[in-house]
Amino acid sequence: MAEVSENAGGVKQSVMERALELAARGLGKTSPNPMVGAVLVQGERLIIGEGWHQKAGEPHAEILAMEDALNGGHTLAGSTLYVTMEPCSTHGRTGPCVEAIMKAGITRVVCATADPNPKHQGKGFEILRQAGVEVVTGVLEKASRDLNRAFNHWIVHKTPLVTLKSAMSLDGKIATASGESRWITGAEARAHAMQFRSQVDAILTGVNTVLADNCSLTVRSLCGFNITQKDADQSRLRRIVLDTNGRTPPNFNIVSDAWKHLTTVVVGADTPQEQVEALSRQVQLWRISADEQGYPKLEEVLKRLGEESVTHLLIEAGGTLSESFLHQRLVHRIHFYYAPKIIGGRGAPSGIDGQGVKHLAEAVMTVRPKWQALGDDFLLEADICYPSN
Numbered sequence: 002m003a004e005v006s007e008n009a010g011g012v013k014q015s016v017m018e019r020a021l022e023l024a025a026r027g028l029g030k031t032s033p034n035p036m037v038g039a040v041l042v043q044g045e046r047l048i049i050g051e052g053w054h055q056k057a058g059e060p061h062a063e064i065l066a067m068e069d070a071l072n073g074g075h076t077l078a079g080s081t082l083y084v085t086m087e088p089c090s091t092h093g094r095t096g097p098c099v100e101a102i103m104k105a106g107i108t109r110v111v112c113a114t115a116d117p118n119p120k121h122q123g124k125g126f127e128i129l130r131q132a133g134v135e136v137v138t139g140v141l142e143k144a145s146r147d148l149n150r151a152f153n154h155w156i157v158h159k160t161p162l163v164t165l166k167s168a169m170s171l172d173g174k175i176a177t178a179s180g181e182s183r184w185i186t187g188a189e190a191r192a193h194a195m196q197f198r199s200q201v202d203a204i205l206t207g208v209n210t211v212l213a214d215n216c217s218l219t220v221r222s223l224c225g226f227n228i229t230q231k232d233a234d235q236s237r238l239r240r241i242v243l244d245t246n247g248r249t250p251p252n253f254n255i256v257s258d259a260w261k262h263l264t265t266v267v268v269g270a271d272t273p274q275e276q277v278e279a280l281s282r283q284v285q286l287w288r289i290s291a292d293e294q295g296y297p298k299l300e301e302v303l304k305r306l307g308e309e310s311v312t313h314l315l316i317e318a319g320g321t322l323s324e325s326f327l328h329q330r331l332v333h334r335i336h337f338y339y340a341p342k343i344i345g346g347r348g349a350p351s352g353i354d355g356q357g358v359k360h361l362a363e364a365v366m367t368v369r370p371k372w373q374a375l376g377d378d379f380l381l382e383a384d385i386c387y388p389s390n
Contacts, residue, residue, distance in 0.1 A: 012111055016040050016048070016083045017141045021113070023053035023062070024085045024148060029200035030056055033310035035152040039066040039084040041077070041107075049075035063088055063098040067105055078106030085145045087116040087138075090125040099128045109135040113145035117153040151201075151313035154333070160307040161202065161314040163331055165323055166194065167352035168338040175320065178348035180213065186340045189376035195221055197336060201313040203239035203306060207296070207322040208248050217254045218317065238263065239311065243302070243322065245269035245291050247276030256284045267297045294325050294355075303331065320354025327365055328355065330387050335367065337381045363388055 023038030031037075031054050039062035041050035050073065052065025060068075063084055067077055088098035088110065102110065110129055115138065116122045126136050146153060151162040168186045169175050176182035184191065198204060199220045210216060218240045240255055240263055247268045249256055255264055264284040268277060269291045280286055287305060289297035306314060316326055326332050337352070358364055367383035 012137060012140055013042065013083070014140065016042060017085070017111065017113060019048075019051070020062075020083045020085050021141060021144055021148060023051055024145075026053050027055055032202050032312050033057060033152070033155070035086055035149040037062040037084065037086045039063045039082060041066050041070050041075075042081045042083065043070075043075060043079070049073060049080065061089065061098050064101055067101065078108075080105075080107050081109040081111060082107050083111045083140075085113045085141075086149070087112055087114065087121075087123070088125045088129070089116070089121070090128055091121060097125075099125050102129065103132045103134065107134065109137070111137045111140055113139070113141050114149075117149075118156045155307060155310075155312035158307070160303040161311045162333050163303070163314050163316060163326065164201070164334040164336055165316045165326060165332045166197070166336040166338075167317075167323065168194065168340070169352040170340055170342040170344045172343050172345060173351045173353070174344035174346075174349040175352050176350050177344055178346045182214075185342065186338045186378045187376045190338045190340070190378040190380065193375050193380065194336070194338060198238060198315065201238070201315045202311040203241055203313075204315045204317055205241040205243065205302075206316075206318045208242060208244035208246075209322075210317075210319050211242055211244075211249055211253060211255055215253050217258060217260075219258075219260055240264045241302070241306070241314075242266045243297050245272070245295055245297060247272040247280060249280060251279050251283060256280060267302055269297060292325075294321075296322065296325060299326060299329055299331055320351045324353050324355030324357070327353065327385075332385050334385060335381065335383055338375070339379045339381065341377055 020038040020040045023040070024036040027036040034054060034057040036054060038053040039051070040048055043049045050066040050070030052062045052069055054062045063082060066082070070077055070080070082102060088102060090097050090099045116125065126138065129136050154162040167175060168190065170185060175185065204218050206216065206218060220238055240260070242249060242255060242264065244266050245268060249266055251257065256266065261284050265287060266280050266284055267287045267289055268280070270288055272288070277286060289301050292298045303314070316323060316332070366386040368386045370381060370383040373380045373382070
């Protein structure tokens, strides 16, 4: 296998970089587990095994790296394991990785981050050290945390990380005054957005968007971008519709297509029983009381999704619902696609609508922005920072 150069202190940062590359192969496939990569090094330079966690319930990255090394005829005793997250120390659907590491005779573990779960954090390291295994931590820690940001948020807060997505003109319009919206952005931007759908657990919209577009909110294979038909076919993307009064027609795509078993319609406590019965025959139904704006209480929706192991939620909705999520400080990241067009007009809907703020000091800020050109369009990815007052 490949050889690697030595870094200061005997830690090969390039090996951890490789482990992170391997971990990223699980993007959109491992939830509700984290993405983890592992590399085994024998002696000073020789990489003897690699692995990454591929799906919840299947072997962890450390186990697969050991199997890879053994299949290549290598000895595990005395080797060093590079892994992007603290090896597990508890019994779940698979056995504890720390036991396998000790049994294999691995003498050194280099790790990027501790387990973010407060119940387990540091326990794997402690067990290994007590067994005489040298443990080095904090190597490329930020990169590892960034990779598993959704999992880290969910495991601590028990609610999903929320990303708000919108495609709009330069002046923030998502449609013309007549309602025409297909297509504001070009093919490359739309394909990128579709790929991002394949990486989240669930997508949420409002009933007005469903009524206007009869949307499917599925993952579809699009030419010209890095999403395969296999990824599209294997997607288990959940679809959530906020529909306080149960207005979703039973024959619309999102409640009648081949993926209707992945749809949840959230109705209000006072939704007429006739509509409730019609929808519940086709999809999962939640009854959640409405907030002041008439939507099912958003925090309660997020709590329910967290309980059902949704770690990353994508919002694709109209301007009013999007603003409601922002107003209630429930959005963590944005994906805004901008087309080089100016639509104008008071009657043209905006990506962020609603009441807005009265004072600039109350404005929501974006931080750590990242711009990307997609054909003639631009994508802005950024974190959200809310005012302290």
